Amino acid sequence: MTRETAAESVLERIKWPQEDNKIPQEILTDPDLFRLEMEKVFAGPTWHLVAHDAEIPNKGDYKTSFIGTVPILVSRDEDGIAHVLVNACAHRGAKVVCDARGNASGRSFQCIYHAWTYNLAGNLVGVSLPDSFPEDFKKENFGLPKARVQTYRGCIFATLSDATPPLEEYLGEMVDGLGRAMKDGRLILLGFQKIIFKNNWKIYAENLYDGYHTVSLHKAFRMLKVKSAGGEGYNPRYETYGHSWQEYRTFPPDETEMLKDPSVMAVKTKYEAINRIMNIFPCSIVSDQLDTLSVRYVLPRAVDQTEVQFVTFARQGESDELVRHRIRQGSNLFGPEGFITLEDGTALARMQMGAPARGENVVLKGTTRRFPPYRLLDEASIRHFYGGYRRIMGF
Numbered sequence: 001m002t003r004e005t006a007a008e009s010v011l012e013r014i015k016w017p018q019e020d021n022k023i024p025q026e027i028l029t030d031p032d033l034f035r036l037e038m039e040k041v042f043a044g045p046t047w048h049l050v051a052h053d054a055e056i057p058n059k060g061d062y063k064t065s066f067i068g069t070v071p072i073l074v075s076r077d078e079d080g081i082a083h084v085l086v087n088a089c090a091h092r093g094a095k096v097v098c099d100a101r102g103n104a105s106g107r108s109f110q111c112i113y114h115a116w117t118y119n120l121a122g123n124l125v126g127v128s129l130p131d132s133f134p135e136d137f138k139k140e141n142f143g144l145p146k147a148r149v150q151t152y153r154g155c156i157f158a159t160l161s162d163a164t165p166p167l168e169e170y171l172g173e174m175v176d177g178l179g180r181a182m183k184d185g186r187l188i189l190l191g192f193q194k195i196i197f198k199n200n201w202k203i204y205a206e207n208l209y210d211g212y213h214t215v216s217l218h219k220a221f222r223m224l225k226v227k228s229a230g231g232e233g234y235n236p237r238y239e240t241y242g243h244s245w246q247e248y249r250t251f252p253p254d255e256t257e258m259l260k261d262p263s264v265m266a267v268k269t270k271y272e273a274i275n276r277i278m279n280i281f282p283c284s285i286v287s288d289q290l291d292t293l294s295v296r297y298v299l300p301r302a303v304d305q306t307e308v309q310f311v312t313f314a315r316q317g318e319s320d321e322l323v324r325h326r327i328r329q330g331s332n333l334f335g336p337e338g339f340i341t342l343e344d345g346t347a348l349a350r351m352q353m354g355a356p357a358r359g360e361n362v363v364l365k366g367t368t369r370r371f372p373p374y375r376l377l378d379e380a381s382i383r384h385f386y387g388g389y390r391r392i393m394g395f
């Protein structure tokens with residue numbers, strides 16, 4: 001059996017129950033399925049948040065990342081235009097740029113192997129020893145492949161598929177959510193942290209839809225007395241693509257709580273502590289919680305390994321004191337070593353450890369409601385993540 005048919009036949013092999021609240025454990029452990037996901041979900045008709053303008057503000061700035069497992073290079077050319085390029089040489093396929101980020105203004109990217117060079121827009125501008133190439137060799141035919149790029153409020157999205165609908169159509173109501181979080185999109189980069197979780201990428205993504213664990217797992221959210229932001233519901237958009245957008249309200253912790261210094265949980269930028277966390281299907285996360293404004297890039301590494309990069313921002317023109325507060329809160333609450341993420345990382349690793357049991361796991365709380373609004377602490381909208389997933393995979 002070829003690799004392709006092995007991957008396709010995994011859709012026959014894994015039996016997905018009719019009920020949309022039952023999830024087969026095998027989808028968390030099957031390497032053939034993982035390969036097929038990289039094709040159908042990540043290289044398929046989906047938009048991926050790959051950078052914010054504030055990460056590459058200047059001409060010549062670049063960063064490297066991934067769409068699924070495809071290495072990419074995000075660059076800003078001398079005209080200020082952002083490009084998302086496949087980061088693999090058009091000659092023999094070597095990865096061209098390996099550093100996490102930098103500035104290449106006035107320079108080009110040179111592949112170390114045979115010294116082909118590319119400009120900031122990914123066009124091939126030079127080859128070494130250019131004699132004895134075939135006569136019809138033309139540099140214009142050998143650029144780095146370009147992803148389609150669209151930007152919204154400074155968020156740079158890319159897609160590898162021609163079939164992906166225009167960004168605003170794909171985002172749907174998330175346009176409004178992104179607008180509320182990003183405002184005018186004029187941000188400054190505060191820093192980034194990354195971690196590799198020992199779980200399948202879907203376990204990380206669907207955690208964003210799981211309101212149930214918010215207070216059962218997270219002590220910090222219990223202290224913050226989370227409540228629904230409007231009525232009892234939140235607003236997941238799910239009809240077509242399976243995105244999620246949750247809003248909730250928080251309140252200052254009581255004096256009697258165990259925190260030595262509760263200022264880490266203070267809210268200084270908002271009149272009312274309305275918090276929002278969004279997942280743009282499959283796994284681009286935007287978080288505007290307390291005073292932490294961040295995006296998370298979810299990068300599947302292997303069927304049981306997921307790298308997550310946390311990038312935090314301030315808004316332009318903020319005081320040094322507020323910027324310090326944002327950094328401190330971003331890393332102590334929501335970053336990889338923050339209260340919240342340590343707890344999530346442990347629970348999600350346990351999900352992966354349990355998956356070889358090969359049963360079905362089940363989503364129950366709040367599922368007597370078929371449609372939103374759901375209650376904040378329910379888990380009903382997990383079905384919509386897997387609805388989007390099943391449609392795009394062809395289960």
Ligand code: FES
Pocket residue numbers: 089090091092093094111112113114115116
């Ligand atoms: S592989 Fe890049 S120049 Fe040959």
Ligand SMILES: [Fe+2]
Pocket residue numbers: 207213214218340344
């Ligand atoms: Fe969590």
